[in-house]
Amino acid sequence: MNHKIKSIIPQLLTLLFVVAVIGFFTINAQLNMDERGIDFGYGFLNQESSFDVQFSLIEYDGSHSYAKAYLVGLLNTILVSVLGIIFCTIIGVIIGIARLSPNYLIRNTAAWYVEFFRNVPLLLQIFFWYYAALRALPLPENTEPLFGVTYLTVKGYYIPRLIWENFDILIYSILAAIISIMFIRNYARKLQEEKGQQLPVLLISVGLLLAFPAITFVTGMVQLEVALPVLKQLSKTSFIYAEGLSVPPELLALVLALSLYTATFVAECVRAGVQGVSKGQKEAAASVGLTPNQILKLVIMPQALRIIIPPTTNQYLNLTKNSSLAAAIAYPDLVLVFAGTALMQTGRAIEIVSITMLTYLTLSLAISLLMNWYNKKIAIKEK
Amino acid sequence: MLRTLKTLMYLLTSVALLVSFETGAMAAKKSKTLKKTQKMGFVRCGVSQGLPGFSNADASGNWTGVDVDLCRAVAAATLGDSGKVKFFPLSAKERFTALTSGEIDVLSRNTTWTLSRDADIGLTFVGVNFYDGQGFMVRKSSGITSVNQFKAGVSACTNLGTTTELNMRDFFNSKGIKYEPVTFEKADEVVAAYDAGRCDTYTTDKSGLAAQRIKLSKPNDHIVLPETISKEPLGPVVRQGDAVWEDIVRWSLNVMIEAEEYGITSANADSMKSSDNPAVKRLVGAEGELGAAFGLDNDWSLRIIKQVGNYGESYKRNIADTGILPDRGPNQLWTKGGILYVPPAR
Numbered sequence: 001m002n003h004k005i006k007s008i009i010p011q012l013l014t015l016l017f018v019v020a021v022i023g024f025f026t027i028n029a030q031l032n033m034d035e036r037g038i039d040f041g042y043g044f045l046n047q048e049s050s051f052d053v054q055f056s057l058i059e060y061d062g063s064h065s066y067a068k069a070y071l072v073g074l075l076n077t078i079l080v081s082v083l084g085i086i087f088c089t090i091i092g093v094i095i096g097i098a099r100l101s102p103n104y105l106i107r108n109t110a111a112w113y114v115e116f117f118r119n120v121p122l123l124l125q126i127f128f129w130y131y132a133a134l135r136a137l138p139l140p141e142n143t144e145p146l147f148g149v150t151y152l153t154v155k156g157y158y159i160p161r162l163i164w165e166n167f168d169i170l171i172y173s174i175l176a177a178i179i180s181i182m183f184i185r186n187y188a189r190k191l192q193e194e195k196g197q198q199l200p201v202l203l204i205s206v207g208l209l210l211a212f213p214a215i216t217f218v219t220g221m222v223q224l225e226v227a228l229p230v231l232k233q234l235s236k237t238s239f240i241y242a243e244g245l246s247v248p249p250e251l252l253a254l255v256l257a258l259s260l261y262t263a264t265f266v267a268e269c270v271r272a273g274v275q276g277v278s279k280g281q282k283e284a285a286a287s288v289g290l291t292p293n294q295i296l297k298l299v300i301m302p303q304a305l306r307i308i309i310p311p312t313t314n315q316y317l318n319l320t321k322n323s324s325l326a327a328a329i330a331y332p333d334l335v336l337v338f339a340g341t342a343l344m345q346t347g348r349a350i351e352i353v354s355i356t357m358l359t360y361l362t363l364s365l366a367i368s369l370l371m372n373w374y375n376k377k378i379a380i381k382e383k
Numbered sequence: 384m385l386r387t388l389k390t391l392m393y394l395l396t397s398v399a400l401l402v403s404f405e406t407g408a409m410a411a412k413k414s415k416t417l418k419k420t421q422k423m424g425f426v427r428c429g430v431s432q433g434l435p436g437f438s439n440a441d442a443s444g445n446w447t448g449v450d451v452d453l454c455r456a457v458a459a460a461t462l463g464d465s466g467k468v469k470f471f472p473l474s475a476k477e478r479f480t481a482l483t484s485g486e487i488d489v490l491s492r493n494t495t496w497t498l499s500r501d502a503d504i505g506l507t508f509v510g511v512n513f514y515d516g517q518g519f520m521v522r523k524s525s526g527i528t529s530v531n532q533f534k535a536g537v538s539a540c541t542n543l544g545t546t547t548e549l550n551m552r553d554f555f556n557s558k559g560i561k562y563e564p565v566t567f568e569k570a571d572e573v574v575a576a577y578d579a580g581r582c583d584t585y586t587t588d589k590s591g592l593a594a595q596r597i598k599l600s601k602p603n604d605h606i607v608l609p610e611t612i613s614k615e616p617l618g619p620v621v622r623q624g625d626a627v628w629e630d631i632v633r634w635s636l637n638v639m640i641e642a643e644e645y646g647i648t649s650a651n652a653d654s655m656k657s658s659d660n661p662a663v664k665r666l667v668g669a670e671g672e673l674g675a676a677f678g679l680d681n682d683w684s685l686r687i688i689k690q691v692g693n694y695g696e697s698y699k700r701n702i703a704d705t706g707i708l709p710d711r712g713p714n715q716l717w718t719k720g721g722i723l724y725v726p727p728a729r
Contacts, residue, residue: 033505035624036483036505036622036623036624038483038504038505038623050549050552050553051548051549051552051564052548052551052552052562052564053564054563054564054565054566061552062549062552062556131575135579135581139580154579154580154581155538155580155581232536234533234534234536234537234583235521235525235526235527235532235534235583236524236525236526236527237522237524237525237526238522238525238537238583240536240538242536249581250565327568328568329567330543330565330566330567330572330576332566336543336566340476340543340544340566340568341543341544341548341566343476343544344475344476344479344543344544344545345499345544345548345549346503346504347479347483347499347500347503347504347505347506348504349479349480349483
């Protein structure tokens with residue numbers, strides 16, 4: 001009993017302290033806002049925003065509400081984070097493995113890459129890509145096509161636009177493919193456990209993923225048209241590419257900088273992970289007759305991933321939070337659209353900053369949860 | 384004898400009480416912000432991060448501009464020295480928060496007076512020190528000579544968090560043109576983006592366009608289109624809730640404008656004390672008790688005129704002589720065909 005109370009008291013005191021601090025700041029803000037005639041409330045979210053955003057994933061213009069503008073900013077933040085995470089993982093894994101290469105040139109190039117990009121501040125790298133690299137691109141009318149149908153210009157990267165008909169059916173077909181792949185994998189595992197036979201699971205999976213959507217095309221359920229970028233004259237010396245899709249240079253610069261920077265950390269995680277698996281494991285696996293591919297897939301990677309995942313989660317979180325540097329180069333992310341323009345137009349600093357902070361917190365927690373779930377899945381299951 | 388002494392004492396105490404009551408009333412007249420300013424010894428003034436003609440710092444950190452002069456006028460009136468100003472360069476995004484949170488006491492940063500800003504967010508606009516309107520700048524080579532020649536797909540660079548963003552939408556919407564807004568936080572970034580060809584047009588207040596044009600790599604390759612798409616009355620702003628401070632800032636501006644109207648300049652202000660015109664005498668503190676209303680001495684307005692100059696002097700020094708906008712346009716006195724008209728200081 002006595003022991004119980006002893007352990008509860010410090011916790012109670014901590015709780016009281018936290019409540020008191022929060023209470024103090026709330027009351028302080030309340031008093032000051034009252035004194036200055038500022039009212040508090042989230043009602044403004046329903047008001048018409050009356051400003052436009054350069055780039056949006058959903059339909060939006062100034063006649064929509066501030067809540068919609070928030071959503072536009074949030075989706076743009078998620079877009080740049082997801083792209084950044086995908087690219088930094090790809091680059092990071094390649095560089096990380098390259099650092100372990102027996103080839104002197106490859107190993108050292110990778111090491112230089114890591115040391116260089118890791119040690120230059122991220123904001124500077126964003127500025128470099130945006131102000132130095134992408135600003136040096138030609139104007140639309142002087143641009144030679146890249147890959148035949150895309151144009152990389154100072155005003156953006158113009159790519160063909162895909163116009164789908166019945167896009168949802170395509171999604172369903174892919175979902176169906178994924179579900180059948182899961183069944184086949186289960187079946188393959190059973191087959192191996194019971195009879196020792198092996199199915200070419202990877203080949204079958206790829207085949208299914210291609211076949212299901214292909215069927216929807218062949219039967220004409222889904223149709224696809226491609227709209228190519230066409231040069232359009234706006235004035236005597238000003239051109240753009242219309243019809244196609246335009247990826248703003250701000251997004252390009254941000255994804256480039258974020259993924260190249262974060263990739264160095266991911267590379268180090270990968271290197272540490274692979275090096276963390278003792279040599280004996282590989283030798284033992286080889287001695288029982290596994291092929292090099294199987295060794296990597298069944299012995300090395302499962303153990304390496306356990307070391308790689310937790311620190312890599314941190315890097316993903318960093319990338320997501322660093323994406324807020326977008327505001328420095330006019331990419332309309334959450335900070336620029338909501339904590340920038342919307343805050344300015346409404347003047348509701350406390351409301352908007354609190355929403356923005358909560359949003360980043362939620363995003364980070366979501367990534368954390370996802371990665372923790374994955375980490376648990378691949379952790380050693382002790383029986 | 385003792386009784387007389389007692390009566391005398393009584394009288395003296397009551398007089399002392401009365402006097403202290405009187406000064407108490409005087410002190411009550413003083414605003415909290417004024418008290419704080421006098422205690423600190425400088426006026427905290429929010430300005431832009433560099434807009435020639437309005438608020439711009441030179442290489443050695445000296446601020447000049449008409450917005451800067453307004454803060455200097457407030458310092459001259461309240462502290463007796465126009466040099467006692469601490470400048471806070473703020474981005475458009477930071478400016479109102481800096482004011483409402485009490486980091487600065489006057490915001491004099493080419494800020495447009497609108498209803499929602501005035502009424503909604505704890506701010507009070509005290510007047511207009513520059514009548515402006517939004518315009519567009521384009522490359523001469525584009526052949527565009529009017530806003531009616533813009534076509535769908537046009538990209539427009541501008542500042543984040545300004546009325547410009549809203550006007551731009553209204554304008555392009557009314558023309559039915561789809562456009563691409565590219566918004567930066569700092570004016571320098573907007574200029575750089577436009578200069579590099581990222582945008583087809585740069586839009587902001589016309590005075591701003593004229594001032595920023597100088598910063599472009601080849602100023603003569605660019606023109607400001609003739610059309611004005613909005614009203615932009617720019618003026619100083621104070622925090623809500625300190626009516627006396629609000630009055631001090633308002634009348635510091637009004638005195639500068641009225642001094643020009645009566646021909647009082649920094650050079651002749653002292654000699655104007657012997658003027659025959661009572662309005663002039665009031666402005667230079669030779670008649671009336673105008674300062675008392677704010678809890679200031681009677682030379683407050685004289686100091687503004689002597690140390691900062693009248694509005695015309697400030698305009699000439701900062702905007703006309705620097706080649707930004709030699710023509711005063713609407714920012715001329717009402718007696719000379721402009722719209723500068725202030726209530727009488729009496």
